[in-house]
Amino acid sequence: xxxxxxxxxxxxxxxxxxxxxxxxxxxxxxxxxxxxxxxxxxxxxxxxxxxxxxxxxxxxxxxxxxxxxxxxxxxxxxxxxxxxxxxxxxxxxxxxxxxxxxxxxxxxxxxxxxxxxxxxxxxxxxxxxxxxxxxxxxxxxxxxxxxxxxxxxxxxxxxxxxxxxxxxx
Numbered sequence: 001x002x003x004x005x006x007x008x009x010x011x012x013x014x015x016x017x018x019x020x021x022x023x024x025x026x027x028x029x030x031x032x033x034x035x036x037x038x039x040x041x042x043x044x045x046x047x048x049x050x051x052x053x054x055x056x057x058x059x060x061x062x063x064x065x066x067x068x069x070x071x072x073x074x075x076x077x078x079x080x081x082x083x084x085x086x087x088x089x090x091x092x093x094x095x096x097x098x099x100x101x102x103x104x105x106x107x108x109x110x111x112x113x114x115x116x117x118x119x120x121x122x123x124x125x126x127x128x129x130x131x132x133x134x135x136x137x138x139x140x141x142x143x144x145x146x147x148x149x150x151x152x153x154x155x156x157x158x159x160x161x162x163x164x165x166x167x168x169x
Contacts, residue, residue, distance in 0.1 A: 003041050003042040003054065003128060004128070004129070005042070005054040005055065005057065005058050006042045006044050006054055006057040006058060006061070007019065009057070009058040009061040009062065009071055010061060012068070012069045012071060013061055013062075013065040013068050013069055013071075014068055014069075015061070015065055022041050024040075024041070024127045027039060031043060034050035034052075035050060035052045037052075038052065038053075042054050042057060044057040044060065044061070046060070046064065055083075055086045055087070055090065058071060058086075059071075059072065059083075090131070093135070093138055094135070094138070094139075095107060095135075100139065100142060104135075104139055108136070108139045108145055108149070109149070111136035111139065111140070111149065112149040112150050112151070112152055112155050113152075113155055113159075114133070114136065114152070115152035115153070115155065115156055116152070116155050116156045116158075116159040119156060119159075120159060120163065
């Protein structure tokens with residue numbers, strides 16, 4: 001999820017870039033060199049200089065490539081509000097803040113699809129989106145969620161049937 005922020009911002013600005021997949025269990029020398037403090041992704045490398053942390057990367061992209069699709073409002077108050085909410089979302093255990101609520105209920109239905117996304121999308125959600133997975137696991141500790149969401153293996157089977165019907169298998 002966090003690495004996606006930078007990639008989406010670059011796409012919005014129509015900036016061509018080289019994407020490098022990172023094995024988070026065996027971190028590359030480049031990652032360790034570019035982010036020696038936190039040793040984590042994402043790291044945007046621009047003109048040989050690292051920009052670490054996803055929201056900082058998005059702000060950097062918006063400032064460097066000003067000519068297309070502004071990502072932050074031009075009004076200082078609105079820009080401060082956008083930064084506040086971005087930071088707020090990153091630091092709270094649930095989308096509604098400290099307590100499970102409306103935003104979590106709106107989004108949790110996608111959690112049971114994660115296994116199918118990994119199988120058919122050929123990527124590791126936990127490695128790519130650790131905060132999203134941690135949020136899903138917190139939500140799954142609630143009886144209301146655990147007893148309601150379908151089993152991930154049933155979803156995988158449904159996805160397989162759907163793919164067959166669409167001619168993707």
